[in-house]
Amino acid sequence: MGIHFYLPLGLVIISNLIYHNAAKSTPANANTFLCLTVTYLIAAAICGVVYFTGKGSLAKDIHMINWSSWILGISIVGIELGYLLMYRCGWEISRGSLAANVCATIMLLVIGILFYKEILSPAKFAGIACCIIGLMLINYK
Incomplete structure (x- = not known):
């Protein structure tokens, strides 16, 4: 690359x-x-x-x-x-975009698996978990 x-x-x-x-x-x-x-x-x-x-x-x-x-x-x-x-x-500029993009990324991962025959590898599954945890942490008050 x-x-x-x-x-x-x-x-x-x-x-x-x-x-x-x-x-x-x-x-x-x-x-x-x-x-x-x-x-x-x-x-x-x-x-x-x-x-x-x-x-x-x-x-x-x-x-x-x-x-x-x-x-x-x-x-x-x-x-x-x-x-x-x-x-x-x-x-906040630091949270709004991140929240929207993390949610969209998780949904796109599901769409990729369902419609584009992408594979849900253990690394992708761990990435989803990290995104969800990160989203909760960034929005924790």
């Missing part, structure tokens, strides 16, 4: 750090959906510029898009709305 394997992980980590700090810093009295609209317009503009400066062919590439783009769009709104609302309700 070379550097190309770890670069996307680094991008996700750095983007996540920036994302959560920006979400936590969004003014509580600002209209949530206007904030998300501006967010998506900026994201769409960046994606459009990158796409159209590349070597893609819109007439050809548009046919490769399927239902998953629609579902991703819907789920992104849910994720971002959820985080904005979590932070506005008082979740």
